[in-house]
Amino acid sequence: xxxxxxxxxxxxxxxxxxxxxxxxxxxxxxxxxxxxxxxxxxxxxxxxxxxxxxxxxxxxxxxxxxxxxxxxxxxxxxxxxxxxxxxxxxxxxxxxxxxxxxxxxxxxxxxxxxxxxxxxxxxxxxxxxxxxxxxxxxxxxxxxxxxxxxxxxxxxxxxxxxxxxxxxxxxxxxxxxxxxxxxxxxxxxxxxxxxxxxxxxxxxxxxxxxxxxxxxxxxxxxxxxxxxxxxxxxxxxxxxxxxx
Amino acid sequence: xxxxxxxxxxxxxxxxxxxxxxxxxxxxxxxxxxxxxxxxxxxxxxxxxxxxxxxxxxxxxxxxxxxxxxxxxxxxxxxxxxxxxxxxxxxxxxxxxxxxxxxxxxxxxxxxxxxxxxxxxxxxxxxxxxxxxxxxxxxxxxxxxxxxxxxxxxxxxxxxxxxxxxxxxxxxxxxxxxxxxxxxxxxxxxxxxxxxxxxxxxxxxxxxxxxxxxxxxxxxxxxxxxxxxxxxxxxxxxxxxxxxxxxxxxxxxxxxxxxxxxxxxxxxxxxxxxxxxxxxxxxxx
Ligand SMILES: Nc1ncnc2c1ncn2[C@@H]1O[C@H](COP(=O)(O)OP(=O)(O)OP(=O)(O)O)[C@@H](O)[C@H]1O
Ligand SMILES: [Mg+2]
Numbered sequence: 156x157x158x159x160x161x162x163x164x165x166x167x168x169x170x171x172x173x174x175x176x177x178x179x180x181x182x183x184x185x186x187x188x189x190x191x192x193x194x195x196x197x198x199x200x201x202x203x204x205x206x207x208x209x210x211x212x213x214x215x216x217x218x219x220x221x222x223x224x225x226x227x228x229x230x231x232x233x234x235x236x237x238x239x240x241x242x243x244x245x246x247x248x249x250x251x252x253x254x255x256x257x258x259x260x261x262x263x264x265x266x267x268x269x270x271x272x273x274x275x276x277x278x279x280x281x282x283x284x285x286x287x288x289x290x291x292x293x294x295x296x297x298x299x300x301x302x303x304x305x306x307x308x309x310x311x312x313x314x315x316x317x318x319x320x321x322x323x324x325x326x327x328x329x330x331x332x333x334x335x336x337x338x339x340x341x342x343x344x345x346x347x348x349x350x351x352x353x354x355x356x357x358x359x360x361x362x363x364x365x366x367x368x369x370x371x372x373x374x375x376x377x378x379x380x381x382x383x384x385x386x387x388x389x390x391x392x393x394x395x396x397x398x399x
Numbered sequence: 400x401x402x403x404x405x406x407x408x409x410x411x412x413x414x415x416x417x418x419x420x421x422x423x424x425x426x427x428x429x430x431x432x433x434x435x436x437x438x439x440x441x442x443x444x445x446x447x448x449x450x451x452x453x454x455x456x457x458x459x460x461x462x463x464x465x466x467x468x469x470x471x472x473x474x475x476x477x478x479x480x481x482x483x484x485x486x487x488x489x490x491x492x493x494x495x496x497x498x499x500x501x502x503x504x505x506x507x508x509x510x511x512x513x514x515x516x517x518x519x520x521x522x523x524x525x526x527x528x529x530x531x532x533x534x535x536x537x538x539x540x541x542x543x544x545x546x547x548x549x550x551x552x553x554x555x556x557x558x559x560x561x562x563x564x565x566x567x568x569x570x571x572x573x574x575x576x577x578x579x580x581x582x583x584x585x586x587x588x589x590x591x592x593x594x595x596x597x598x599x600x601x602x603x604x605x606x607x608x609x610x611x612x613x614x615x616x617x618x619x620x621x622x623x624x625x626x627x628x629x630x631x632x633x634x635x636x637x638x639x640x641x642x643x644x645x646x647x648x649x650x651x652x653x654x655x656x657x658x659x660x661x662x663x664x665x666x667x668x669x670x671x672x673x674x675x676x677x678x679x680x681x682x683x684x
Contacts, residue, residue: 202586205590207586207589207590229589230592230593230594231592233589233590233591233592234591234592236590237590238590240583240586240587242583244583244584244586244587245587246584246587246588246601246602246606247606248605248606248609257588257591257593257601257602258591258592258593261593261594261597261601262591262592262593306591307590307591310591310592
């Protein structure tokens with residue numbers, strides 16, 4: 156497991172500056188939730204941490220090592236950081252088991268036979284044992300998202316990023332995916348979540364960070380941030396959600 | 400409210416399933432009758448009217464002679480096997496070269512920039528020249544270098560001409576397939592720590608190739624027909640053989656025979672390609 160420190164991270168797309176100096180620390184085994192209005196840069200930030208987008212300025216420290224240096228091999232970094240997307244992004248031409256084995260097969264050069272016991276355990280742990288040999292289009296949204304989580308976990312990442320992983324799900328399927336997150340938290344996985352599920356953030360997060368205007372405007376334990384937000388903007392955001 | 404009259408009357412009051420089924424059946428029978436009737440009318444018109452044309456008798460004798468048909472059919476069919484053979488060795492080569500060219504155009508490594516340039520030039524050049532010209536230039540040009548047997552064979556160089564031209568088109572088809580795979584699939588693969596190469600090989604290409612199967616089927620059908628162009632540089636395949644018969648018998652029926660033989664292959668293949676295309680459209684919606 157690992158720590159993650161963002162120091163003054165800036166990122167723009169052309170003229171739109173999405174991150175204007177983001178500071179955020181995630182301790183070993185911590186679950187941190189990013190909240191903020193649509194377009195506030197939550198997804199962009201997660202993609203930057205995973206090096207899917209290069210940052211303009213600042214540092215991203217994984218266990219104290221700056222992974223944002225452009226002279227670093229991104230493959231070596233990405234295998235240490237798992238990410239799960241809102242839209243699952245499973246590979247449609249492979250069974251769930253093949254989806255999960257592809258990374259370890261190619262990156263760690265392990266054979267299917269060697270991997271099978273390990274991934275079977277993973278599938279069982281998340282209630283997917285009878286879905287291993289199904290194709291993504293034969294799975295419900297909730298099952299697909301859990302397979303996507305298993306796929307990321309199979310790389311044995313030190314930290315996991317989740318980008319609104321329940322937003323594309325029917326309401327009755329959200330619970331099963333959130334259960335997976337609770338399970339991971341109990342196992343001590345370091346996690347960063349972008350989420351609109353405020354009740355989940357309140358219940359499960361160690362800390363919540365409110366993104367506004369390209370910065371972390373306010374952060375703190377969920378009880379404090381949700382009950383007594385210090386900032387006017389945070390209060391406005393939360394009450395807008397409460398009304399919705 | 401206005402009533403539809405196409406399917407006849409239905410009983411008043413609440414309808415049973417049998418009533419509704421009967422109505423649907425009447426509607427269907429009516430459509431069948433109308434379609435059958437109009438088709439029959441057109442056919443009858445053709446059969447009755449065309450023979451009334453003043454030159455019909457002459458055309459019938461020189462294009463539709465049953466005797467010549469029966470006489471030339473076996474040889475033409477055998478000559479067609481040569482077309483099939485040429486097709487069979489060209490098609491895999493085209494798939495391989497086409498895919499290689501498509502991948503050349505996608506390389507990001509600056510050291511391999513020449514490959515990119517080559518890919519772009521290749522597709523521009525060979526899509527820009529008529530097939531028959533490539534067949535002439537390669538088919539006459541290269542053996543003209545005075546190569547020893549068997550390297551002066553028109554089969555080799557004619558096939559090469561087809562491979563060069565068709566792989567340019569097929570490369571573009573593969574490339575459009577590669578581009579149609581959503582960026583999020585690449586990202587998902589990269590985020591696992593896969594290299595660009597593995598991402599292409601295990602995630603992008605398998606999806607891309609599947610998507611372009613119907614388009615490539617259409618290329619295969621076109622290729623099967625264009626094999627006949629090799630007749631201009633020597634091989635006695637079906638088109639050339641038909642020409643030989645035409646001169647021999649002073650009759651055009653052999654060409655009609657050749658056309659029928661082509662159609663026997665291309666119509667089912669075209670239908671199959673359409674079916675694949677329709678199935679894919681359904682799957683994606
Ligand atoms: N590839 C891109 N090119 C240009 N602009 C982009 C790109 N990706 C994101 N943006 C812009 O960056 C801003 C932040 O987007 P982002 O998706 O990170 O927000 P978000 O907080 O995740 O929103 P949501 O809650 O709707 O998911 C938006 O204004 C978006 O238009
Ligand atoms: Mg987002």
